Amino acid sequence: MSDVHVVDVTAELEKEPIRKGFGRGLLEAGKxxxxxxxACADLTDSTQMSLFKAEFPARFVEIGVAEQxxxxxxxxxxxxxxxxxxSSYAAFSPGRNWExxxxxxxLNDRPVKIVGSHAGLYTGADGATHQMLEDIALxxxxxxxxxxxPCDSIEAEKATLAMAxxxxxxxxxxxxxxxxxxxxxxxxxxxxxALVFAKGADITLIATGTMTYHALKAAEELxxxxxxxxxxxxxxxxxxxxxxxxxxxxxxxxxxxxxxGQAAGGLGGAIAELVAEHCPVPIKRIGMKDEFGESGTPxxxxxxxxxxxxxxxxxxxxxxxxxx
Amino acid sequence: xxxxxxxxxxxxxxxxxxxxxxxxEHAGSGHSAGPLxxxxxxxxxxxxxxxxxxxxxxxxxxxxxxxxxxxxxPVRYAAMAKAGYFPKKELMTLRKLGSRLQxxxxxxxxxxxxxxxxxxxxxxxxxxxxxxxxxxxxQPHRWVYVVMGDGELDEGNVWEAAMLAGxxxxxxxxxxxxxxxxxxxxxxxxxxxxxxxxxxxxAFGWHVIEINGNxxxxxxxxxxxxxxxxxxxxxxxxxxxxxxxxxxxxxxxHWHGNPPNHEQAIKAINxxxxxxxxxxxxxx
Numbered sequence: 001m002s003d004v005h006v007v008d009v010t011a012e013l014e015k016e017p018i019r020k021g022f023g024r025g026l027l028e029a030g031k032x033x034x035x036x037x038x039a040c041a042d043l044t045d046s047t048q049m050s051l052f053k054a055e056f057p058a059r060f061v062e063i064g065v066a067e068q069x070x071x072x073x074x075x076x077x078x079x080x081x082x083x084x085x086x087s088s089y090a091a092f093s094p095g096r097n098w099e100x101x102x103x104x105x106x107l108n109d110r111p112v113k114i115v116g117s118h119a120g121l122y123t124g125a126d127g128a129t130h131q132m133l134e135d136i137a138l139x140x141x142x143x144x145x146x147x148x149x150p151c152d153s154i155e156a157e158k159a160t161l162a163m164a165x166x167x168x169x170x171x172x173x174x175x176x177x178x179x180x181x182x183x184x185x186x187x188x189x190x191x192x193x194a195l196v197f198a199k200g201a202d203i204t205l206i207a208t209g210t211m212t213y214h215a216l217k218a219a220e221e222l223x224x225x226x227x228x229x230x231x232x233x234x235x236x237x238x239x240x241x242x243x244x245x246x247x248x249x250x251x252x253x254x255x256x257x258x259x260x261g262q263a264a265g266g267l268g269g270a271i272a273e274l275v276a277e278h279c280p281v282p283i284k285r286i287g288m289k290d291e292f293g294e295s296g297t298p299x300x301x302x303x304x305x306x307x308x309x310x311x312x313x314x315x316x317x318x319x320x321x322x323x324x
Numbered sequence: 325x326x327x328x329x330x331x332x333x334x335x336x337x338x339x340x341x342x343x344x345x346x347x348x349e350h351a352g353s354g355h356s357a358g359p360l361x362x363x364x365x366x367x368x369x370x371x372x373x374x375x376x377x378x379x380x381x382x383x384x385x386x387x388x389x390x391x392x393x394x395x396x397x398p399v400r401y402a403a404m405a406k407a408g409y410f411p412k413k414e415l416m417t418l419r420k421l422g423s424r425l426q427x428x429x430x431x432x433x434x435x436x437x438x439x440x441x442x443x444x445x446x447x448x449x450x451x452x453x454x455x456x457x458x459x460x461x462x463q464p465h466r467w468v469y470v471v472m473g474d475g476e477l478d479e480g481n482v483w484e485a486a487m488l489a490g491x492x493x494x495x496x497x498x499x500x501x502x503x504x505x506x507x508x509x510x511x512x513x514x515x516x517x518x519x520x521x522x523x524x525x526x527a528f529g530w531h532v533i534e535i536n537g538n539x540x541x542x543x544x545x546x547x548x549x550x551x552x553x554x555x556x557x558x559x560x561x562x563x564x565x566x567x568x569x570x571x572x573x574x575x576x577x578h579w580h581g582n583p584p585n586h587e588q589a590i591k592a593i594n595x596x597x598x599x600x601x602x603x604x605x606x607x608x
Contacts, residue, residue, distance in 0.1 A: 037460065061456055061492075069484035072446040076453020079388070079439065082460070084453075100446050100481065108431055108440035 005186045006197045009216040013180035018210070019117050021153030022174055023048025025160025026085055030056050036164055037077055038085045039063050041070045047087035047117045047174070067093040071100050071114060078110035083164055090116025090132035090173060098138055105169045106144045113163050114139075115172045119149075120260035121293050121301040122175040122210055128292040136208075137265025139171040140238050146191060147238040149173040149209035149259075149267075152181045155235060158189035166191055175260075177298050179210045194241035196248065200228035203316050204248045207258040208234045208267045211286070211307065215258050218312035225313070227320055237267050245271065246278055254319040255283040258312050260302075263287030282322035284315040328371055333540045336406060337367040338596055341569045343402040343415055345592045348583035351419040354427065357566035357579040358473065359399035361504045361538070365471065365562055366403040368543035374469060378408035381436035387466055388454050390439050392447020393473035393502070394428040395581075400437075401425050409436045445479025447472055448499060452485050455494040455557075467551070470499045475507030478516045483528070489557040490529025497557040498550040502537065504566040506577035521561060530559045537562025569596050 007013065030036045030052050039061040040049045053060040063070045063086075070086050070093055077084040086093070093116055094101055105112045116135055123131040139147045146168050150156040156174065163170045170191075188195065197212065198219050207215035212233040219229040230248050234241065249255055255275055259267040268285030275283055286307055293301055302308040328336070340363045348354045370376070375387045391400055398418065405412045410424070417423035424434040428442030439450055451470040458466050476482065489497055501521070509515045518524075525532045531553045535542040543562065550558035566580070567573025570592040573584075584592055 037457075059460060061488075063488060064484075064491075066484035066487070068446070068481040069449045069452075069488055072449030072481065072485070073453040073456065073488065075439070075446075076450035076455075077457050078453070079450065080454055080457030080461070082457050099443055100449075103440060103443050104446050104450060 004188060004195050004197065005184050006216070007182050007184065009180070009182060009213060010220055013182065015178035015180050016153040017176060017178050018150055018153050018156045019048045019174040019176065021150065021156030022115060022160050022172065023051045025157035027051040027055055029161050029164035030059065033083065033164060035081060035083050036085065037082045039070055039073055041065055041067050041088040041093065043088055043117070047115060049087050068097045068100050071097045071112060072104050074112040075104035075108060075110045078112050083111065083113065085113040085115055087115035087117060089130060090119040090135045091130050094135055094138055094171065095132055102142055106142045109144055111167050111169055113170045113172065115174065117174040118176045119173045120175055120210065121305065121307065122177045122179060122260065122298045124177050124298050124301070125295050127295040131293040133261040133288050133293065135171070135173060136237055136259065136261050136267060137269065140265065140270060144169055145238065146170045146236065148191065148236050150235055151209060151212040151233055152179060152183055154181055154183045154185065155187070155189055159235065162189060162191050173209060175210050180213050182213050182216065189235065192236045192239050192241060194232050194234045194236070194244040196230060196244065197233045198229065198231040200230040200252070202227045202252055203229045203254040203256065203320055204252045205229050205231045205256050205258065205312065205316065206234055206245060206267070206271050207231065208237055209260055211258040211260050214307070214309045215312055217309035218316065221309060221313050222316055225317070227316060229316060234267060237270055240270055240274060242274055242278070245274060249275055249279050249281055253281045254323050255281060256286060256312060256315045256319055257283070258286040258307070260307060261287060262290070264290060282319045284319050286312050286315055330541050333367050333371055336371055337363045337540060338569070340367060340399065340402040340406060342593055342596050343405070344398045345570070345584060345589050345596070347398050347402065347415045347418045349586060349589035350416050352583060353419060354398060354583050355395045355581050356573055356583055357506065358393065358396040358502065358504065360570060360573065361564040361566045361568045362396055362399045362471065362502055363568065364538045364540045365500060365502070365543050366399045368540045368547070369469060370403040370407045372544050373547045378436070381409065385466065388438055388468040390447045390451055390468065390470040391429060391441055392470055393444060393476050394441030396473065397429040400429065404436055444473065444476035445481035448482055448485035448489070451497050451499065452489050452494055455496040456492065458496050464496065467496055467498055470497070472499060472501050474501055474503045474505065474512050474518060475515070477501070477518055486525065486528040486530070493555050494557045495554050498547060498560065499558065500560045500562050502564055503561050504564045506566050506580055508580055510577055525559045529556060531556040532559045532561060534561045534563070537564035538568050571595060
């Protein structure tokens with residue numbers, strides 16, 4: 001059992017794209033604070049900024065297909081006290097405009113909210129060009145930047161509202177296709193706080209974004225195998241909640257990380273760095289292994305690239321064996 | 325603010341040039357030609373055109389002055405010191421460890437800088453963001469000025485901003501291109517031709533004014549005219565002489581990214597103090 005409210009993943013779950021939660025959150029953030037403004041690079045419906053645009057047309061800017069301009073205009077808006085949310089697909093923003101984010105947002109310390117939709121394999125049929133797998137690594141190394149990957153649409157809504165109040169530059173990672181809703185209105189959310197979604201003593205499964213659902217499923221399967229897995233959902237990859245993570249790792253002595261992106265430099269990289277420095281234990285990282293994706297359904301892709309619950313379970317067994 | 329005469333402004337520009345030479349010699353690295361060429365434009369901006377308060381850099385009703393080509397920041401530092409943002413002796417800390425005067429400008433270190441720049445091509449976009457915020461907040465009496473280099477027009481980011489400003493008719497934007505025709509690898513027209521530059525900006529929906537950028541009165545007049553232009557952003561193509569005021573630096577692209585050594589600095593300052601015998605400096 002967990003202290004926080006998470007649904008039973010063995011039941012039939014309602015699904016919704018995570019980006020829908022962002023759209024609702026942005027609209028609500030706009031209602032709560034008139035300084036919230038939005039800009040988009042020709043993907044207003046796709047990124048779900050359309051709700052905000054319809055309600056606050058004077059506070060919305062259509063930038064066109066120009067992602068370098070998108071974030072630098074955001075920097076200028078922020079300079080005047082606005083709280084700009086700027087969105088595109090993650091492959092283009094932060095994929096194409098990294099230096100502008102580094103200089104005009106991070107070094108310049110402007111609290112621009114960069115929203116990258118269609119991240120990860122859940123982009124599906126669009127193929128490798130659009131399946132952004134390197135965004136966590138790219139954003140995580142930038143000083144001042146906060147990196148958030150919600151696990152479902154409900155959490156995305158809460159994250160968006162929290163971002164509107166946060167005084168730092170933020171990156172929000174969103175997925176395209178519908179994914180299971182695993183949290184509820186009561187599940188807490190705080191930037192920088194990891195949540196223990198399931199308790200266990202034998203191994204710590206640490207997941208982010210859409211992969212938290214798959215980690216929870218793996219934990220159910222592991223339980224049948226006689227392994228009690230603790231599942232930690234890391235919505236904020238930076239700053240990392242070292243306290244929550246290390247507390248669990250010291251207890252279990254084994255770690256598997258899971259993310260829908262490059263494990264090198266991503267969540268897997270972040271956890272490996274933390275664990276190696278503070279509490280070296282056996283660890284395996286589930287994620288993309290220095291490779292690109294391809295067209296297919298998300299389920300097909302997760303299986304092919306070894307990211308589904310079955311592979312998390314196998315990795316967990318391997319790590320638990322290493323403890324002995 | 326009491327208006328200064330053109331003669332007084334010319335003297336200030338000359339003093340700023342001397343400070344640039346001294347700063348760069350002291351720093352031992354940095355860009356010479358661009359800052360010298362921009363001295364008249366920055367004098368016009370800081371001592372006539374831009375609404376600002378050195379004692380209150382965050383004054384909420386100020387105009388915003390952005391420097392897009394951050395490598396030219398010595399001219400801004402010298403102008404800011406002269407205007408009273410910080411003691412003049414601090415200019416000698418340029419590019420030194422712990423200095424507020426970084427090699428390329430960092431907003432968080434020095435009040436009044438407005439932004440952090442160096443990597444080229446992003447200043448105009450930030451100006452667009454500022455102008456959009458002014459429009460949302462209904463503050464038509466405030467202006468955003470952005471100084472850009474001509475070499476940085478090679479950057480695609482610039483033209484993304486050019487399109488947006490034209491589309492949104494951001495008339496609070498007054499951009500100034502330092503058209504000095506040089507960049508690191510040589511003359512702009514051989515590295516990557518920019519002409520016909522006026523036609524290009526007009527095609528993007530801008531009102532273009534071409535001036536002699538080493539004529540302070542012309543800079544002030546162009547900015548004032550810019551204030552009268554409605555419905556279009558304003559681009560001032562300011563033709564300047566790189567290294568202006570120092571004979572052996574003028575029009576030589578090798579001085580783009582180099583500082584003077586001690587002997588060269590003495591020679592340059594002697595020349596500036598007489599300005600080729602044309603005016604007498606207060607330092608004489």
